[in-house]
Amino acid sequence: MTGVVLDWISCFLRERTQRIVFDGQLSTTQRLAFGVPQGSVLGPQLYVLYTAELSCVVAEHGLCLHQYADDSQIYISIVEDDLLLQRLHYSFGMTGVVLDWISCFLRERTQRIVFDGQLSTTQRLAFGVPQGSVLGPQLYVLYTAELSCVVAEHGLCLHQYADDSQIYISIALRDAAHAVQRFTDCVSDISDWMSDSRLRLNPTKTEVMWLVSNRQLSQITMSVIPLQLAIVRVSESARDLGIAWTVS
DSSP states (O other), X not given: OOHHHHHHHHHHHSSEEEOXXXXXXXXXXXXXXXXXXXXXXXXXXXXXXXXXXXXXXXXXXXXXXXXXXXXXXXXXXXXXXXXXXXXXXXXXXXXXXXXXXXXXXXXXEEEOOEETTEEOOOXXXXXXXXXXXXXXXXXXXXXXXXXXXXXXXXXXXXXXXXXXXXXXXXOOGGGHHHHHHHHHHHHHHHHHHHHHTTOOOOGGGOOOBOXXXXXXXXXXXXXXXXXXXXXXXXXXXXXXXXXXXXXX
8 A cells, every 4th residue: 555545544543532431530632642443444444454464374373364353263174184085985985986086186285375465385285175165065064974973872963064063952941951961961072073083163153042932031041051161151143054043
């Protein structure tokens, strides 16, 4: 950015002042020496540009970064090639040319990225499925197919779409506490299975919801559920593959 655009942003950022109200009292005017104006439309965009180099730092460790304004999540999702090929062979009976073709599809892949107008050096991909490929989500579903057995052992049901999974159970209202215990035990076993499969469960991105009427919801006293090292608060609404679910 140069010229008028950079000058305009500089003007937007500088010579700003602030007053706050605390305990009913209005403070004196203070000059803001740094930061972007809170609540402005441009503020979050400037913050993302300011922290853009974070993605390179995270990528150097083979992790992924997702940012939205000042909210950042670092995550890892690894599908190990050899383990995937073993599961395709022993669980689904793939052999010969088919297995060789998938092995060729997964291995010896490289990646380059463009950042700030510069093309990076070529890096070899040691694991994972090609992002954006048609076959990638299918291979991930096959790789994680054993999850349905883990969930079924607890008498729960599993629905998967690519890397999005939902566990659900239909119960009588009086059995809610027992259902929560079964659910937490199931999630614990899922976490162990994922660790063995070179995957990671993120409890902080897990949502729990009671699909009941408002009258029934008022009879359920559990509003938080412990999952691994996190506490998940029961939601009254959730989004599943673009569909919004709400308690009514």
